[in-house]
Each structure stands twice: as C-alpha cells, then as structure tokens.
Amino acid sequence: MTDTIAKAQAGDRAAMNAVLREQLPGIRRRVHRYVRPPASDDVVQDVLIAVARGLPSFRGDCSLSSWCTRIAVRTSFHYLRSTQNIIPFPEDFEPVDQTSAAARFDARDDLRALERILATLSPERRMVFILQDVEGHSAPEVAELLEIPVGTVYGRLRDARRMVQDALTAQSLRSAGGAR
C-alpha cells in the first residue's frame, strides 16, 4: 500500500483511486455514525475530497486510516456544528452481527432510542460521547481529534453521559409504566 500511497501523492489517478476505495468503507462507517443521511453522503464526499487533496501532505506519521479518521471526524464535526444536523440513523441501519451484543435485546428499538437521545445532545457533546464511549477513543485522542482541550472533553463527556443516562432511565420508566 505504501507504493500506492506514494504514487497517489504524486498525482497518479489509478493509485488515488485505489487509496480512496481502500479508505471508503471506514470513512462511511464513521461519517454515518455522526451525520444523518442524506447529508452523510455529502459529508463522505467532502471527506474523500479532503483526503485526496491533502494526501500529498500525508507524511506517514500515523496510519493512513487514522489520518482519514481525523479528517472524517473534523469534517463531520464542522458540518454538525454548522447545520445542527441531528444524529444519523436511517431505517436500514442494521447491526452487522446479530449474535453479538446487539442481539441481546431488541436492537432496532433500543438503537433507535439511543439515536433519539443522542439527537438531543449538542454536536459538541454528541461527538465527544460517540468518539469516547462508542468508538473507544481516549480523552486525549478525542481532544486531539476535535482540537479542544482535554478538560473540555471531560466536561462535555460528563454532561453527555448524564444526559444519556437520564434519558434512558426516563424512557425505561415510561416503558415500565406502559407495560402495566
């Protein structure tokens, strides 16, 4: 892949094609977590263009996918902040592995509920929450990705967790009430 990247950096169209195709699934997966369709498709295209334009400046300090992740996160974050776009969750957004954790409960309903809850968060809190609690980045990594101080990450994460927990509790109480 290194040769391909070097060729793509030099402007080789075929190599750039290969690089973009290689990175596309990861970029889509991430962007679709942050941005609601159909805008997510636009943001994916934005990210690909930014990747293609910025590739000559990629120095290999990190893996290409990490570098693309950074671009995907920042582009999505800017988009969310600028449009107040609510969180993505298309009707056909399916868990990949039905035997995994998702299968232990009614995945669709619960995931939709989570989506609705995340949609009530500000883009700042939402991104921090998804990056750290969903994607598993550390707070310093989140700070670096979003270009904010680590202390801000902790503050936003604390708020987001509290709001998500409160909302889930409220929903659970409502469900229990409805069942009686």
Next chain:
Amino acid sequence: MSEARELQALLRAYAEAEPPPLSPEAEDRLITSVLDEVLPVDVGAAQADDDLLASVLDEVLPLAPDDDEPIVAPRAGANRSLWWALAALALLTFGTTARLSALHDTGAPLALSAATDPNLIVLEAQIGMRFQLVQGRPVDLDFQGRRVHLEGEGAVQVTAMEPPEIVLEQGELNASWSPVRPGPLRVRHANDAVDVHSGTSRVAVKGEHLAWQIVEGQADAAPGAPKLRVHRHAPTEPRSPDAEPRVRLEPAAPVAPEAVAPTPTAEGTADEGTEAPPAALPPAPTAESMYRDAELAIASGDITAASRSLDTLRAEWPDSPTAEVALIELARLHKQDDPRRAVADALAYQVLYPDGRFYDEAARLAEELTTPRQGTSAPRVVPLRLPGLHR
C-alpha cells in the same frame, strides 16, 4: 442486566452497526467524482490516430442530448476525449482554416473550424449544441456574428441564440449564462469552485449542496446552489464616481441554510456607451501585487476593496502560496463585519490547507464564531455549510 451493562451493550451495538452498503455503481460514481474534482484527467496528449477516430464515432453516436444522468463527473472523461478528438481531427486533417462537419451530442451536424491560433476552435452556435470545453482548448462560439470566447472546463450547451444563452456544467455546477453586454466568458475550475469571468451577465445557478458566492455580477440562485464566482471581465472601464451601480448584486432566491451567503461587493461601472480605451495598460497584476493592494485597502480601512482583491487573488492564482494567506486574511477581515463569511473562509482554510501555517488560527476562529454566546442556545453564526467541498 444492570443499567450500566445494558448501556454498555447498547453502545457496543451502536458501534457495530454498519451503514447501508454502497452499490458498486454508486461507489464508482462517488470515487470518480472525487478524482475528477481533485485529479482531472489529462487530455493534453495528442492521440489523433485511427483508433482515436474510431473511438470518436463510438462515443459520439450513442450520446443522447439530454439524458437524466447526474451531472457529477462520470461522462466528463468520455466527453473530454471526444472534444479533443474533434479538435485534433480539425487541426490535423483539414489544416488551420478548413471547415468540417462533425457530430455533437444532439446528433445534428456541427460546424467546426480551426482558427489561425492552433489552440482556438471556432464553433457556429446552434440551439441544442452541446460540447465539452477542455482546459487549454479555448473555443469561440459564434452566435450569428457575435462571438463569445470560452475558456476553461466543463460541458457547454447552447440554449438560445438571441440573446445568446448557454448552460455550463462542471461537476455539480449547472448554470445558465446570458451576456447582458458582449464580452468573453472564461470558466475556470479553481480548487473548490468554478470561477466564471465574464462581462455583465445574467447567471442562473442550479444545483445543490454547494456554496455560492457572487463577487460581482448578478445571479439567480437556486437554494443550495454551487459556488460560483462571477467577475466582470473588463476592469479598465472608466467609471463615473457618482454613477449608480448598474448591476445589482443579490441572490434572487433564498439561499439554503447550508449555503454560504454571498457577500457581493458591488462596484459601480460606467454608463452605457461611454466606454473609452484606457490611455495606457496597467502592468499585469500578480498574486503579490494583488495582495499588496489588499494590504493597502486594509490599511485605509476599505474592507470591501480589500476583500475584493483577496477574492480575486484566490480566484486568479489559487495555487499561489499567497492564496493561502489571502484565505486566512479574508477570515480575519470578515470576523467583525460578516462572521458568517469569516466562518466559511476559516473552514475552507482548514479543508484546503490541513497543514497550513494558519490552520490553528482558522480552527480557533471557526470555533469562536460558531460557539454559542454565554446564556444563549443559538450559535453566534447561523447554520452554515462547508463551502465548496463539493464541488
């Protein structure tokens, strides 16, 4: 299951969820549009041989005049090679002054001639004519004696003869252009935008997702229209200091929330019919001289003039190192008077120059201007779309 474990499982499920798969065709379209945006196909190499002529016929005949294909890129490569082939055919087979008939997308005969300038192609305009404009291959479109000079890149379709009207398509740009006064039309793809330089014209823009910006001129824009810069082509026209701006600069339709609001910089021009050639041509401007002009304007407090110079610099010399400085300067410049524009410029800077010297400053500026003020829930800057990323 405890609440915490339940939440953990839920978050894991959310992390494992996949977006709907992309069809191979959609993936091809997406990648091709990005490649065409960033790495346009080089069609400069001459290939006027028998195989090429055969491929021309293969390409020309099946094309429909107005198919429903999305404008984004896929046909660009084919059309470019078609156009190059027609030009090569004219030049190599018939010499520099001969005429020939060929076919264009409508399937009707296309009168085509090569002028004395080996790079210039002259076409007789016909309604419905459609062809691909290729970088480095200027075209003179002849509207019954009234020549319109075209340079740049993109598909061109003639939609009216009197007054002349053409439709330009490039990437997601779809704009109909009609000159109010005679003048050349130059279409140039500049990074994230399509620059249209022309005499006074009416421009109607169609399209979605992209920001648009009218530097000077008049445009009717659909919501979320592509970024389009319209420059007057003849800046040397004499100008009466009291003259009212002859061209109103405003969008005729509301701009979508995600579109960057235009910041037209109206400039009055001379009355009709009072043009006179300038006594002496000023030295050709350069990126540096344009930046100096902007600096002088800033020093004198003329934000409009400074902004115009910086915009022109970015449009004319997008690859110049000064263009990077111009972009951050624009963001600084508009921080107070037009924060929406400032944010657009700051975000554009981050996208265009991810390793730029002023990246941190641009990020801070965008953050500052989009963060809600204390005690309010609304951001300081209303919804805004990243400018020109689609292009």
